[in-house]
Amino acid sequence: MSSPHSDPHTDSEHAKWEEIEHRPDFEALLKAKARFVIPATIFFVVYYFALLILVGWYPDLMKKEAFGGMNWAYAFALSQFFMAWILAAIYMKVAAGWDRRAAKLLEK
């Protein structure tokens, strides 16, 4: 990345980027990304801090047995791993679709 502030071609360069930005399919791609990433991020942040808050302030509730000799505290902690893996797998699938849309967009 050469220093952008001394680039003499800034104006024509900028027009090129702006043209892509204004394409309806680019705008649609960004919207699609936001529609997934924002709720998914809120979900995992809430899911994670729910564990810490429950364990920190309600240990008596969390030490009750859930199943198979496991208490709720450990069961909920273990579920975080599967939550992360599942969310990541869904992301991989959805993001592959974004790749195709981005490639198509750049072909034009």
Next chain:
Amino acid sequence: MTPAPFASLLPLAAEITTEVGTKNNFVALTMFLLFVAATLGITFWAARKATGSSAYFAAGRSITGWQNGLAVAGDYMSAASFLGISGMIAFFGYDGFMYSVGFLVAYLTVLFIVAEPLRNAGKYTMADLLAYRMKPRPVRAVASLSTLTVSTLYMIAQMIGAGGLMKLLLPNVPPNVAIIAVGALMIIYVVFGGMLATTWVQIIKAVLLMAGTIFLSMLVLKQFDFSFAKFFEAIANVTYVDPKTGTEVTRDFFEPGMKFGAAVDSWGPLNLVSLGMALLFGTAGLPHVLVRFYTVPDAKTARVSVMWAMVIIGLFYILTTFLGFGAATILTPANIVDGNMAAPQLAEVLGGEVFFAFISAVAFATILAVVAGLTISASTSFAHDFYTNVIHHGKERAPGEEVRVARITAFVVGAIAIWLAIVLQTMNVAFLVGLAFAVAASANLPAIVLSVFWKKFNTTGAVAGLTVGLLSSIILIILSPSIMGIDPETMTKGRHLIQAKAIFPLTHPAIVSIPLGFLAAIIGSLITKDPEAETKFVEFKVRAHTGLGAEKGGGH
């Protein structure tokens, strides 16, 4: 398996250490030397192969998805995770497992927010992303300072850990020798082999660490006839003599609260949340993790590598259940000589001398791979951000200058880290890793997130956010119980650095310093006008989301 009550514990503990020390030197050293020989071989192969900046700093962007996934895992899973978390669970039960959870979930932040825009818009460092649409010199200068701070703090913690570990594993070898050996090896890997050698050291380490952990977990389960019910039953009823009171107690190690409980410390639960914030938002701001995404051909491969890393890292941290709770049930806390020794002692009791030696060698491989990653991220940032872009306005004065400066920096950084680790080795430095995460979460992450998503984010905002995040983390840690505290006169090891009552009550500052970092970045952006940063956001957005114009990969 119910552990027998022990009348006197200290003699037994002493017996274990001396036994450990004398017999295993030879096997452990041989295994460690094998690892060293293999990695040096790789370094010379890499040194011959790698020519040019992109080869040195980014392994020619030729690393594949699964390779980089393993390397990210090898870069990230430090001795603090492997030995520290096992020990934390062995002593504090469930609460120690909270680290394990945070270390994996944090990768969702990396995957969703950071990895792809970074690969698409940057070249070698975190600052490439931050400076993209800003005035490059001030932003790079502060970002480089933050990178060097995080990497050096983390490195010193790892090297002191190596010294302490050597004292326990191989008492005949002085800790200074261990520190110098680790330092010298990391300098050789990075100076001669660059990113390519570092990557393969990390891959080999990840494979060794996983093999050792899986085998040790199996040995633990075997003790309980491969029955989870029996294992969980034992975890819920750990009987041992509490060394503090001298009375026999039976505790449920699955019960939360042994470390962060309100009964132990009234600030405990808040500390837990603050630690969680540092882990969740700090990982995506660790420069040595971020630079790994420049080693792959494109953003898509960066994404694939995060997925691979999550599989390996997640599996590893789930297995800390067996390492930590296994040590708690089979050894019981009363027989573990040191917080870092739970996993190695467990390996010795269950797998015998050779396995103990293997686990010890793995521990050193772990430290080496992590410090090599830290050294290359620090020296790349100094050479690329500070030397070339801040001092020389983005121009290399001679071909290969940037790589030469990086090599010299790696040497200097390594030498300083060796010296500091030797000077500080008797201090309690457990807070250093926490501080590194806090700085990454409070300075780096707000700047990265706002760069990617907020059009109005500008030069003043970036400089303000990075500076305030960095300073507030450091100041709050200095005022916290990690550094301030009053120890009895008789205490010689692990004393607090400042002998006075702590002013800030939390050991983990993230809950205060992350909002401060964001606030400074937002206020800084709102009170100044930087039309160019706004104009360039269009270009950044298109590049980050389509990969157009990204640094090309695949070259060897």
